[in-house]
Amino acid sequence: MLATARWEATWGSDFFCALEERSGSLGKAYFNKYDPVLASNESLKKRAKNNGNTEEGDGYKYRGRGLVHLTWKNNYKKASDYFGIDFVDQPDKAAELDYAVPIMIWGMMKGIFTGGKLPRYIYKSHINYKAARAVINGSDSADNIAFFAKLFESILRKTSNLTEEF
Structure with missing residues (x-):
């Protein structure tokens, strides 16, 4: 999720700043x-x-807005229904971090964007960051996102004292 957000929401040399396509x-x-x-x-x-x-x-x-660049009216409607926020009439709300983070987690875990669910590609005994790109945008930029995912994983493994749970 962090690698996808880093890729989707990066503009130029800035990081996590382009919460709008x-x-x-x-x-x-x-x-x-x-x-x-x-x-x-x-x-x-x-x-x-x-x-x-x-x-x-x-x-x-x-x-596209938010950390995964929520796109299409149907997806704004799904998010509205799930979160109880009117993203259809107020689409800019999807770019607010208070909503962008939950939309990203919900959409990637439940397969809202493409039908692909993150747990299909990443689970306790299997990690396929490249294929996991399918939950957002097919295979577009999958190699780059997999690279960043491995970097995030390395950082988290070295710095976190949390147990790993799936």
Whole structure:
């Protein structure tokens, strides 16, 4: 989880600061790929609609926020239902650490984002950080995230006096 948050929420040389998906020089147009009207092709438009983005502007409105960059109106709705906070009407709340951390833990453990659950890849006798990327974003940047996960694990093993529990 720490490695995923480090990767998703890092912007440039800063760490854990980009709690909102960045668009770079493209501005709002970057998020058209998530929009049911503004997307560049029918496949992307269909994908947007299948994920709950049904109105023009939803691509930008439901862009990635938080430590795992919660994306799509359907996922904002799931988080709203689970946490009792209206993330659909107030999507910026998903970028607040008070919500971003629980959303990350809940989503990764329960398979909310892609259907993949973290305990499938990491459990007492098995650790596969690279494959665990599937719980957030397929295999995108899996090698980098696995590298950071191993670093975090090493630091925690050297500095923590807590018992290891799964």
